[in-house]
Amino acid sequence: ERARATTLWPLFPAFTRGLIDHPLFSATDLGRVKQLPTVGPPEMLLAAQRAFPHARVMNAYGMTETSAIIVLPEHGESLEHRVEWSGTPFRGIEARIIDPETGGPAHPGEIGELLVRGYCILDGYYREPQKTADTIDDEGWLHTGDLCLMDEEGRVAFRGRLKDMLKVGGENVAALEIEAFISSHSAVRHVEVVGVPDPRLDEVPVAFVEVYDGDGITEDALIEFCEGSLASYKVPRHIRFVEPYEWPMSATKVDKTALRERIQEELGAGRAPRRSAVQTLDDHRLAL
Known part of the structure; x- marks a missing residue:
């Protein structure tokens, strides 16, 4: 600059x-x-x-394996549209959404794994033939590991990472959905949500939150904020407050694996998951 x-x-x-x-x-x-x-x-x-x-x-949408950004909103799209949708893939790039469990095609508007192929897709991972075979199928489709949806006009919207999808009592829960809601609170500067094992529900959400300096919001207050709008099985069982310098980072993003290991170690040391009466009732219904 x-x-x-x-x-x-x-x-x-x-x-x-x-x-x-x-x-x-x-x-x-x-x-x-x-x-x-x-x-x-x-x-x-x-x-x-x-x-x-x-x-x-x-x-925008892109990843290292696609060489750069491959999806952007069209010129003239409104701000309301641009914050929700990435747009259509560039010319020469094909994209489709599949059900990650069955491998079959997803319907327009359904969340699934994004597959892409085209001139800018990597040929393979250096000296990692198995990883290459696991990521690029026989038809040349790159399995991105990203959860997206596509409308009838081919526009793509990112909804999170497949590995960040939580399975709470049989219900699929996108970590990004919980993060987006908690981010709307005026006290929250940054949030990351991970899943931790639960003996009855497979796993439950936990939120790591960085708040603005001087804000005295509590764990109970944030959980109450979530309970007012989110389905109870999506409400974090724990809130952990994080200082700006405490986030474990990879090259460009927060390392969620490290966060998951941190909370699992803490809970394994003897602290039972927090749970409200409303959550317990819904958890029981999900487990039936």
Whole structure:
């Protein structure tokens, strides 16, 4: 930015909130930035749009295995649409959604695993033939491991990682759905949800939350906030508050495996999962 040459700035969810909350952000002239492709809950994208009023915030889709971004909203799409949908794949890229359990095609609007193929898909993983075979099928489809849905016009919306899907008493629960709701609370700066084993329900959700400095919100208050709007089996059984420097990070995102291991170790040390009376009633119904 010293050369004032930045016009497009891809953002990662783990960095977005820290960037726009930085004390020097408001004093920095970023008016030349016109395009902000990112991904995350709608509330985060809306916050990014408010912070960059001269830029076009877009819910992009891409991964290392696709060489770069391969899905972006069409020019002229409304902000309300751009925070929910990534748009249609670029020319030369095919995409479809399958049921991750059966492998059959998903219907328009149904959440499933996104498969893509085309000119920019990797040939394979270096010296990892088994991983390559597990990821790219015989027809050249890359199994992304991402949960998405597609409408009748072929527009794609990201809904989370397949490995982040929780199985609570037989119900599929996307961690991203819980994260998006908790992110809407004014005290919450960042949230990550993981599943932990449960002897009756297979697993239950736990939320790691970073709040704004000076906010005294409690675990009970956040859980009560969730109970007012989420189905009870989606309400986190625990809230763990995290300082900004405590997030375990990979290159570009929070390491959920490390968070899962952290809470499992804690609960294994003797603390029983928190559970309200309403949750217990619904848990019993799910287990029947």
